[in-house]
Amino acid sequence: xxxxxxxxxxxxxxxxxxxxxxxxxxxxxxxxxxxxxxxxxxxxxxxxxxxxxxxxxxxxxxxxxxxxxxxxxxxxxxxxxxxxxxxxxxxxxxxxxxxxxxxxxxxxxxxxxxxxxxxxxxxxxxxxxxxxxxxxxxxxxxxxxxxxxxxxxxxxxxxxxxxxxxxxxxxxxxxxxxxxxxxxxxxxxxxxxxxxxxxxxxxxxxxxx
Amino acid sequence: xxxxxxxxxxxxxxxxxxxxxxxxxxxxxxxxxxxxxxxxxxxxxxxxxxxxxxxxxxxxxxxxxxxxxxxxxxxxxxxxxxxxxxxxxxxxxxxxxxxxxxxxxxxxxxxxxxxxxxxxxxxxxxxxxxxxxxxxxxxxxxxxxxxxxxxxxxxxxxxxxxxxxxxxxxxxxxxxxxxxxxxxxxxxxxxxxxxxxxxxxxxxxxxxx
DNA sequence: CCCCGAGCTGAGCAAGCGCTTAGAGCCTTG
DNA sequence: CAAGGCTCTAAGCGCTTGCTCAGCTCGGGG
Numbered sequence: 001x002x003x004x005x006x007x008x009x010x011x012x013x014x015x016x017x018x019x020x021x022x023x024x025x026x027x028x029x030x031x032x033x034x035x036x037x038x039x040x041x042x043x044x045x046x047x048x049x050x051x052x053x054x055x056x057x058x059x060x061x062x063x064x065x066x067x068x069x070x071x072x073x074x075x076x077x078x079x080x081x082x083x084x085x086x087x088x089x090x091x092x093x094x095x096x097x098x099x100x101x102x103x104x105x106x107x108x109x110x111x112x113x114x115x116x117x118x119x120x121x122x123x124x125x126x127x128x129x130x131x132x133x134x135x136x137x138x139x140x141x142x143x144x145x146x147x148x149x150x151x152x153x154x155x156x157x158x159x160x161x162x163x164x165x166x167x168x169x170x171x172x173x174x175x176x177x178x179x180x181x182x183x184x185x186x187x188x189x190x191x192x193x194x195x196x197x198x199x200x201x202x203x204x205x206x207x208x209x
Numbered sequence: 210x211x212x213x214x215x216x217x218x219x220x221x222x223x224x225x226x227x228x229x230x231x232x233x234x235x236x237x238x239x240x241x242x243x244x245x246x247x248x249x250x251x252x253x254x255x256x257x258x259x260x261x262x263x264x265x266x267x268x269x270x271x272x273x274x275x276x277x278x279x280x281x282x283x284x285x286x287x288x289x290x291x292x293x294x295x296x297x298x299x300x301x302x303x304x305x306x307x308x309x310x311x312x313x314x315x316x317x318x319x320x321x322x323x324x325x326x327x328x329x330x331x332x333x334x335x336x337x338x339x340x341x342x343x344x345x346x347x348x349x350x351x352x353x354x355x356x357x358x359x360x361x362x363x364x365x366x367x368x369x370x371x372x373x374x375x376x377x378x379x380x381x382x383x384x385x386x387x388x389x390x391x392x393x394x395x396x397x398x399x400x401x402x403x404x405x406x407x408x409x410x411x412x413x414x415x416x417x418x
Numbered sequence: 419c420c421c422c423g424a425g426c427t428g429a430g431c432a433a434g435c436g437c438t439t440a441g442a443g444c445c446t447t448g
Numbered sequence: 449c450a451a452g453g454c455t456c457t458a459a460g461c462g463c464t465t466g467c468t469c470a471g472c473t474c475g476g477g478g
Contacts, residue, residue: 173378
């Protein structure tokens with residue numbers, strides 16, 4: 001039986017897997033604080049007070065401030081990898097799968113840009129052993145996109161002279177959405193996802209003649 | 210007569226305009242430290258010792274640690290704006306000017322990725338009045354690229370349904386180079402610049418039929 | 419020869435940091 | 449109702465932070 005992990009529409013809630021509730025409140029508070037000020041500029045007192053608790057309460061649920069960051073980074077990277085492998089393994093032509101990968105990945109970076117900012121820009125603040133773990137997940141994300149491009153080239157759908165370089169560029173374009181996306185701005189996450197899927201398809205498509 | 214501002218080949222040296230020499234040494238040390246660990250995680254003691262001085266020496270040349278960041282950010286943004294306006298105002302077709310803008314802008318982000326990382330990712334650490342000044346420079350950079358795209362659409366060279374959105378995507382793609390570029394990696398700044406110029410041209414080119 | 423201002427250092431201050439500890443409150447179990 | 453365990457708080461420890469200040473050094477002008 002699932003509880004907090006699932007919402008009515010069946011989509012997984014952002015931090016449903018974090019239990020108990022006090023630990024989740026602290027983690028959500030940490031995501032907001034890290035995204036706003038950065039990991040190093042955020043104090044444990046700030047996190048605790050956002051969660052409505054005393055500074056000491058944090059250490060009942062997490063050993064260190066870095067463990068909080070690691071949990072956030074791990075969950076976020078799992079989600080990112082899930083989105084990209086789902087698109088890579090999905091049905092359809094390489095173009096359809098690439099468009100879906102970019103659309104969904106960008107949508108996640110825009111919709112959850114608070115989380116994504118921490119996930120993408122605080123890697124250096126992780127302890128060495130945690131960083132190598134996360135880097136492994138990132139390599140698998142890279143492989144998923146590279147596979148789609150490779151399939152498209154093989155099937156003659158795409159014209160991509162430099163597959164690794166283009167993979168890097170596509171992922172880079174999507175990731176940077178977390179930096180500039182503003183929830184109060186004019187574009188919705190869906191609109192940005194659609195725009196970016198179109199731009200990426202243009203980057204890789206074989207020219208008609 | 211120019212001195213430290215110019216090298217033998219006529220290209221401007223990175224921090225030539227910073228005088229006297231001790232102030233420049235401190236600034237270069239700060240760029241390295243900020244890029245490696247981030248502004249908030251860098252101590253004034255670290256900056257001073259990298260420059261071979263005592264912590265107190267920093268405050269003879271700069272009022273605060275934030276003033277150092279502001280000077281770095283200002284010089285970096287001036288350079289970025291100069292690169293983009295030079296390309297926008299240069300001769301040739303819109304496609305040639307866009308390719309040159311991306312090539313030069315990416316090359317700068319790769320070659321000087323230490324500086325670029327501080328310039329692009331430490332905006333939030335600036336004091337409010339310094340931030341608004343820098344945001345103004347960034348808007349002018351945005352306008353330079355938008356102008357090239359607008360010219361290309363007007364002349365029928367480009368097919369760009371969403372000019373502001375595509376401007377954002379092009380700049381975003383270039384800026385993110387500072388995050389992932391590794392000087393020890395396989396690609397040279399020139400190679401990345403050429404690859405990215407090609408990818409961006411594909412994004413905006415009218416399809417042949 | 420002495421003085422002087424500029425550049426720099428050693429020592430250190432007040433504030434804030436991550437984290438610990440002793441114990442209070444309260445829910446569960448028998 | 450008593451015992452035990454879990455969650456949380458108030459207080460604070462040891463340390464580091466950005467920054468200050470009295471004084472040392474040293475090249476150039478009277």
